[in-house]
Amino acid sequence: MADPRSEQALNLQIHLTAITNPYEAIEEDSYAWVIEGKSCEGYSSSKTWSVLRPRAEEVSWHRSVWFKGAIPRNAFNMWIANLDRLPTKTRLANWGVNINPICDLCNTNQESRDHLFLTCDYALYIWNAVSRRLSLPGLRFQNWMELIAWTKTKNIRSPTTLRKLVAEAVIYALWKQRNNVVHNQVHIPPSVLFKDIDRELKNSITARSIKKSFKSLMARWLRRNCFFCDPS
Known part of the structure; x- marks a missing residue:
């Protein structure tokens, strides 16, 4: 690994070296699609679109x-x-x-x-x-x-x-x-x-x-x- 060029890069290297490799983990990997802090049961395109493009207030015209x-x-x-x-x-x-x-x-x-x-x-x-x-x-x-x-x-x-x-x-x-x-x-x-x-x-x-x-x-x-x- 290259020498860090900043304190932030150094902290990142320290953090990465402290993470257990996935193949050494005791538990199996899992994933979840989380929107606004809430886990969805699977991927929801409509909810994702609503977050990416929030609705503005309805205009009078x-x-x-x-x-x-x-x-x-x-x-x-x-x-x-x-x-x-x-x-x-x-x-x-x-x-x-x-x-x-x-x-x-x-x-x-x-x-x-x-x-x-x-x-x-x-x-x-x-x-x-x-x-x-x-x-x-x-x-x-x-x-x-x-x-x-x-x-x-x-x-x-x-x-x-x-x-x-x-x-x-x-x-x-x-x-x-x-x-x-x-x-x-x-x-x-x-x-x-x-x-x-x-x-x-x-x-x-x-x-x-x-x-x-x-x-x-x-x-x-x-x-x-x-x-x-x-x-x-």
């Missing part, structure tokens, strides 16, 4: 993001947006990136999360289209928490499941269009974007029509007076 029937990509994007972790221009500027923080969709205000998704003129056009489709007063969200609160309320025309589907579809579509403008310089009118949102919602509702919470959503989403129909 989780049902507005994660719900049965949500479109996975939209839900994931909504989760990141809810945590304000999307790389908007104001966040990039705060990180020290040399970038013009002005929103490319309206060319007026700085591109923060709440501006891009809630108060930008481009976004307001989309939310007005949603409000007309759901027979609601004009939607005006001053901040993100107002949007989350809106997804939790309901009326006879718009149950919470439909509101959450719509909110996630709008946020995803706006973020996708923002990236299309920033990276590809491709601009499309908000009316065209709403048609894409409308198509995605119809497909999503149709695919999940056997679910109890989705059975009546198509009738509630469709309206006879199409706001974006060609007047000609």
Whole structure:
């Protein structure tokens, strides 16, 4: 055994030399899986996972993001947006990136999360289209928490499941269009974007029509007076 280079190494060597070799032990070896000081009867993957990844307290917004029937990509994007972790221009500027923080969709205000998704003129056009489709007063969200609160309320025309589907579809579509403008310089009118949102919602509702919470959503989403129909 090499000479110890520290007092701790010396103490370890002394301890190891004092341990009886297993083959010289009188009793047979035994083992136990111990979690938080308690021996389990065999290995438990669920208990081990609970210790390695303890559960945090339930947050108030989780049902507005994660719900049965949500479109996975939209839900994931909504989760990141809810945590304000999307790389908007104001966040990039705060990180020290040399970038013009002005929103490319309206060319007026700085591109923060709440501006891009809630108060930008481009976004307001989309939310007005949603409000007309759901027979609601004009939607005006001053901040993100107002949007989350809106997804939790309901009326006879718009149950919470439909509101959450719509909110996630709008946020995803706006973020996708923002990236299309920033990276590809491709601009499309908000009316065209709403048609894409409308198509995605119809497909999503149709695919999940056997679910109890989705059975009546198509009738509630469709309206006879199409706001974006060609007047000609």
